[in-house]
Structures are given as C-alpha cells and as structure tokens.
Amino acid sequence: MTTYTIFGTGNMGTAISGVLSKGGASTDNLSHGEATTATIEGEVVILAVPYPAVDEIITRHREALAGKTVIDITNPLNFDTFDELVVPAGSSAAAEIQGKLPDSTVLKAFNTTFAATLNSGKTGDLTTTVLVAGDDEAAKSALITDINAGGLDALDAGSLKRAHELEALGFLQLTLAGAEKISWSGGFGLVK
Ligand SMILES: NC(=O)c1ccc[n+]([C@@H]2O[C@H](COP(=O)([O-])OP(=O)(O)OC[C@H]3O[C@@H](n4cnc5c(N)ncnc54)[C@H](OP(=O)(O)O)[C@@H]3O)[C@@H](O)[C@H]2O)c1
Numbered sequence: 001m002t003t004y005t006i007f008g009t010g011n012m013g014t015a016i017s018g019v020l021s022k023g024g025a026s027t028d029n030l031s032h033g034e035a036t037t038a039t040i041e042g043e044v045v046i047l048a049v050p051y052p053a054v055d056e057i058i059t060r061h062r063e064a065l066a067g068k069t070v071i072d073i074t075n076p077l078n079f080d081t082f083d084e085l086v087v088p089a090g091s092s093a094a095a096e097i098q099g100k101l102p103d104s105t106v107l108k109a110f111n112t113t114f115a116a117t118l119n120s121g122k123t124g125d126l127t128t129t130v131l132v133a134g135d136d137e138a139a140k141s142a143l144i145t146d147i148n149a150g151g152l153d154a155l156d157a158g159s160l161k162r163a164h165e166l167e168a169l170g171f172l173q174l175t176l177a178g179a180e181k182i183s184w185s186g187g188f189g190l191v192k
Helices: 011-022 051-060 093-100 115-120 137-149 160-178
Strands: 003-007 026-030 044-047 069-072 105-109 129-134 153-158
Touching: 003 011, 011 026, 011 115, 011 137, 044 051, 044 137, 051 093, 069 093, 069 137, 093 105, 093 160, 105 137, 105 160, 129 137, 129 160, 137 153, 153 160
Parallel strands: 003 026, 003 044, 044 069, 069 105, 129 153
Antiparallel strands: 105 129
16 A cells, blocks of 8 residues: 655645545645645655645655655646746756656656546546656556556556656646636546
8 A cells, every 4th residue: 555645735635635545545635834844654745736836845855755756746837927837948847856856756647637537537428547757667657556546547658758748738728728618627538
C-alpha cells in the first residue's frame, strides 16, 4: 500500500485523495495552514496547490522531499491574462520543479483531468484517463497501478519532457471551459 501526502485540500486535493483511497492507498491531505509545519509522512507527495504556491512548499520541505516521488498536477497559467503559461517557453512546471528538486523523482499527472471527472470517474461516456509523464518507470508504474485500483484509467504519456505537452493540453482545456465551450465536468477523453 502506497502512502501519499497531498498538499492541498481543495478541488483536486480532495478528488485525488478520493481516487487513491478508493484503490486502497493511504492518503493524508495537508491544509494551507498545515503546509509549513507538517512533517511529510507519505512515500509519495502530491502538490495539489496553485503553481505559485509550489516554490514555498518545495523550499520549505526540500530535505524531506529528497528520495521521494513528487507529483506535480499544476496548470501554470497566467491567471491575469488567461492567455499564456508562466513557465519558460519549451519547459514545463514539472521540469522547473525537477530542476529545483534534483534529489526527488518528479512526475506530471492529473493536470489534464478536471476534478469533477476524477470524482465521477467519467469524462462524457468514457472512463476518465489520467495521463502520467516522468523519467522514472517504476514511479510511473506505481502511480498508474494506484489510479487503476481507484477505478480510473491511467496512461504512461512518456518522459518528463512530455509534461510540456500535458501542460499545453491542460491549458487548452482550461481556456475551453473558461470560455464555456465545454463544461468543467467535461474535457478531453482518450480512446485507445
Ligand atoms: N480544479 C481542476 O479541475 C484542476 C484540474 C487540473 C489541474 N488543476 C491544478 O490543480 C491545482 C489545485 O487546483 P484546485 O482546483 O484544487 O485549487 P483549489 O480548490 O483552490 O485548492 C488549492 C489548495 O491549495 C492550498 N494552497 C494555496 N496556497 C497554498 C500555499 N502557499 N501553501 C499551501 N497550500 C496552499 C489551498 O488552501 P487555501 O484555500 O486554504 O488557501 C487549497 O487547499 C492547481 O495547480 C491547478 O492548476 C486543477
């Protein structure tokens, strides 16, 4: 049984915790108030917070995160313009985080699935698919197993470089929902 520490008690933190605990994993969500002082107990850490909050958390917990899998779920959108990502061109939030946490294994996951589709398990008529990218095959495989156990599909989308494409997909999905062209309970599904 994998143990997860999830920073964030919002829409995504709660939804991800629901999926993983349904599959038998142990999850502990840390609220904003707990984030600074809490001890990280989980083997795997999920950053279910806005991208601007990530730096504070990883700076504070850098030593505790060493040797652990750290899952970045953020869509690093410029929320002032709603028209660009705030990470350097060609990079990704996940790659930036990996650069700041060289002793951790960073995965990108969950950023292309709205919280509602994690809660319902459905994207339209399809089972919700979580896309996972990262350079560590064992860490990806373990996460995919736990997501599958929670009733969702999950797919290895490739190396951490693919986080760039996943963030582009998440960005596009957000702008479509923001413009009310799709609903916040819809989004991209995957047909194999
Ligand atoms: N919502 C979605 O459908 C969706 C889909 C894909 C990806 N994402 C990504 O998932 C992440 C979380 O989104 P969300 O919708 O769950 O947001 P949310 O509902 O607003 O929850 C964010 C959580 O982060 C906490 N937080 C904020 N600043 C913090 C800080 N400096 N230190 C520690 N905790 C902090 C918040 O606590 P307080 O509320 O107490 O400040 C809250 O618990 C974002 O990066 C977003 O881009 C969201």
